[in-house]
Amino acid sequence: MTKLSVNINKIATLRNSRGGNTPNVVQTSIDIQNFGAEGITIHPRPDERHIRYQDAYDLIPTIVTEYNIEGNPIKKFMDLVLDVKPTQVTLVPDSIDAVTSNAGWDTIENQSFLQEVISEFKRNDIRTSIFIDPDKKMIENAVKTGADRIELYTEDFAVQYAKGNKDAIKPYIESAQLAHDLGLGVNAGHDLSLDNIEFFGHNIPHLAEVSIGHALISESLYLGLENVINMYLHKLQK
């Protein structure tokens, strides 16, 4: 069974847009797990535009499932993760000003750097995953970094699938199988949604976990709107 880890960055985006504490990130994390999600993902960025470093600490006592922290392993991020000790750290090669993640690691060029940071996390009993494109060479070299898992970067699949190109799943199937054969666990994420998750999940072998945020929170707004509008109308009835 593939685990669903919900990325709550967008809850923090909404909170930060007004100051204050609505919606409450900690309470949302508790509720998301009560509703059945099997993990909470956060991706703090250096500018703290959504999840703040303090949120990573505040969430610790609320997470009874799996805690996944994603980000570029700059010193500030490494110190945070080593202090919080989540279930899993997912390393993502984000540039400092990236709007969102837009590439996987080059596991050849960054091999010794990744080996170094991964061994530090593993010494601290934190499972490690690296964000990666569905590319045979990158996966073969991912093994040499010592990572426990890869996270397949699924944006290209999502874009192509939306255009009707179902063949776009092929490199992901091959990559997942290769990673498994080489002893790596397989996660996936980025732009997965209610539209594409069934097809993706049914086709990808050995898929341990998906992390989903942007679409899932957007869909929750849409699917909740009718209910909430009716609740307001009810309360306004004289």
Ligand SMILES: CC(=O)[C@@H](O)[C@H](O)COP(=O)(O)O
């Ligand atoms: C690695 C990945 O694909 C997600 O973590 C994504 O980058 C979420 O980050 P944002 O919420 O900042 O877009």
Ligand SMILES: NCC(=O)COP(=O)(O)O
């Ligand atoms: N690792 C991917 C993630 O956490 C969420 O990505 P998205 O669903 O916000 O694109």
